Amino acid sequence: MPAxxxxxxxxxxxxxxxxxxxxxxxxxxxxxPDAVLGAGDPTIAAILNxxxxxxxxxxVAGNPVGAARAVAQYEYLATExxxxxxxxxxxxxxxxxxxxxxxxxxxxxxxxxxxxxxGVIDSMxxxxxxxxxxxxxxxxxxxxxxxxxxxxxxxxAKLAALPLIPQxxxxxxxxxxxxxxxxxxxxxxxxxxxx
Numbered sequence: 291m292p293a294x295x296x297x298x299x300x301x302x303x304x305x306x307x308x309x310x311x312x313x314x315x316x317x318x319x320x321x322x323p324d325a326v327l328g329a330g331d332p333t334i335a336a337i338l339n340x341x342x343x344x345x346x347x348x349x350v351a352g353n354p355v356g357a358a359r360a361v362a363q364y365e366y367l368a369t370e371x372x373x374x375x376x377x378x379x380x381x382x383x384x385x386x387x388x389x390x391x392x393x394x395x396x397x398x399x400x401x402x403x404x405x406x407x408x409g410v411i412d413s414m415x416x417x418x419x420x421x422x423x424x425x426x427x428x429x430x431x432x433x434x435x436x437x438x439x440x441x442x443x444x445x446x447a448k449l450a451a452l453p454l455i456p457q458x459x460x461x462x463x464x465x466x467x468x469x470x471x472x473x474x475x476x477x478x479x480x481x482x483x484x485x
Contacts, residue, residue, distance in 0.1 A: 319369040319407040321362070322415050333370055334469065336363035341466035344459045347452040354429075354449035355418040361395065361449070362414035364458065365407050368392040371465060380468040384461070391461035398455050399448050405437030413438075417446075 321332045343350055343360035350356035371377045372385035396403055401410060413432050420428035430442030438445050 319366050319411055321366050321411065324415070324419075333367070333374070333376070336367055336370075337462075337465050337469050340364050340367060341462040343452070344455065344462045347454050350452055352450055354446050355421050357449040357452045358414040358418040358421075360452075361399065362411040364388075364395060364462065365392065365410045365414075367462075367465060369407050377468075379472050380465070384464050384468050387457070387461035387464055391455070391458040394455050394457040398453065399445060400438060400440035402437040402439060409435070409437060417442075 321336065340360050340363045343356065344364070347357075350360065368388040368391070371380060371388055393403070395401070396405070413435055417429040417432040420426070420432060426446075429446060433442035433445045440448065
């Protein structure tokens, strides 16, 4: 059986087994406190924002801060959706698509395949904060971590001109659809609590 089919079969099997007791590839991940301003839910915000950005990357053209946040959110979703008990009602294929999309996203941007998920999240948000403060040199330095292969300047340029990545677009669209379906079906909270 080709490697990609074995990996997909393993992901489907894992996705159907409920929350994992062992860390997912790349480790457990969380979003920083400033991922959502106000009282919003950071995971729901990540689902909706990632779907919007990766469905229309021109919406963040020239805005590496917005693109970096979306990349960090995607990395988080690729870990949270398959393992978080709140998302058990999502179809298992969403987890598979998120994993495949993460491979494509990392290849497109030059993020090392074995980069730790939390490291990518933290550095993307940190680089975005530096850019907001007008400190481009700090952002370049942050994005020159060993797991960013093109280097900071090249990665900022890629973030400023984020391309459409079909696998990522499909995965985020499906995650958003699964969330909206869950809400439409009367769940007051993700994870199976019905109204």
